[in-house]
Amino acid sequence: MATIPWLVDVLRGAGVQVVVEGDWLNRMRPGSFDPIGVLWHHTAATSSASNPHPALGICINGRSDLPGPLCQALVDYNGVFHVISAGRCNHAGTSGGSGPIPAGDGNTLMIGWEIDYNGVNQEMTAAQYNASIAATAAVLTRLGRDSSYARGHRETSTSGKIDPSFIDLNVMRADVAAKMSGGGNPPAWSSIVDNTTAGRFTASANWGVSTYSGQRYGADYRYAEPVAASDVAWYRFNVPATANYRIDAWWPATSGYNSAAPYVVSTTTGNRTIIVDQRATGGQWRSLGTFTLPAGDANRVGVSRWSSATGLIVADAVRLTRV
Numbered sequence: 001m002a003t004i005p006w007l008v009d010v011l012r013g014a015g016v017q018v019v020v021e022g023d024w025l026n027r028m029r030p031g032s033f034d035p036i037g038v039l040w041h042h043t044a045a046t047s048s049a050s051n052p053h054p055a056l057g058i059c060i061n062g063r064s065d066l067p068g069p070l071c072q073a074l075v076d077y078n079g080v081f082h083v084i085s086a087g088r089c090n091h092a093g094t095s096g097g098s099g100p101i102p103a104g105d106g107n108t109l110m111i112g113w114e115i116d117y118n119g120v121n122q123e124m125t126a127a128q129y130n131a132s133i134a135a136t137a138a139v140l141t142r143l144g145r146d147s148s149y150a151r152g153h154r155e156t157s158t159s160g161k162i163d164p165s166f167i168d169l170n171v172m173r174a175d176v177a178a179k180m181s182g183g184g185n186p187p188a189w190s191s192i193v194d195n196t197t198a199g200r201f202t203a204s205a206n207w208g209v210s211t212y213s214g215q216r217y218g219a220d221y222r223y224a225e226p227v228a229a230s231d232v233a234w235y236r237f238n239v240p241a242t243a244n245y246r247i248d249a250w251w252p253a254t255s256g257y258n259s260a261a262p263y264v265v266s267t268t269t270g271n272r273t274i275i276v277d278q279r280a281t282g283g284q285w286r287s288l289g290t291f292t293l294p295a296g297d298a299n300r301v302g303v304s305r306w307s308s309a310t311g312l313i314v315a316d317a318v319r320l321t322r323v
């Protein structure tokens, strides 16, 4: 049985932040391990800045129905790689075959990153995305394989796994390929649309104009009562390339604003809704997550009035940043 005792050095050499979790060189499942690729997962746990790796203990120790270790490394909220094992882990189950990865024993064939986010109403963070790209590129280079040997669990699973959610795996592989070819980071691109940005913000007359809160971005912002109807205030962006973008929103907060304001993001795989609490964390950029957006000039982010919570819904500024 092979091991990959080079993993920590390869990750650090790629600029990835690493935390070594105990006796990683000797913590593994019995059985064969001869990896040719990398498999991406999400943990289904809800991570946050104050709780960046909620699934770490389970990934090390396993569950009652599945003994650990459950992955070679866990990627925390801040993009730090927690290296758990240099050998075989229970992460992949049976591979049904995907790309160049054949059908067979997935735990023999692949090294697994468990990216710690819940995948239901939480996206991979930009830090997790960037670290996963860098780590995958470095490991595939070490294995002598190209970016097609990186797969998502939902591609190889024979049991209906959905992870990793909310990410376009072809775009992710393209970013790994760019990194492996020395292309480095994708071209830097960021754009802000405020409610006063000419030609880029549209809202019905039901959305009033306010300067009430000093936490506003720019001169003013728009506000509307919640209703059970679609009356979206839209932000239009000229997206330069189909790629992954972090989306940040800025709203002024007061205790009288809405606790469940829906932001709508128009992605390559349909609309996604992110609920935010506009009673708090105002006057700053707040990440809604990282999404794959199609190239082109179109309405990409909106604020909907469709909330069952009380309090005014506000629409101020939105920022897109390529990751």
Ligand SMILES: [Zn+2]
Pocket: 040, 041, 042, 091, 153, 161, 163
């Ligand atoms: Zn998985």
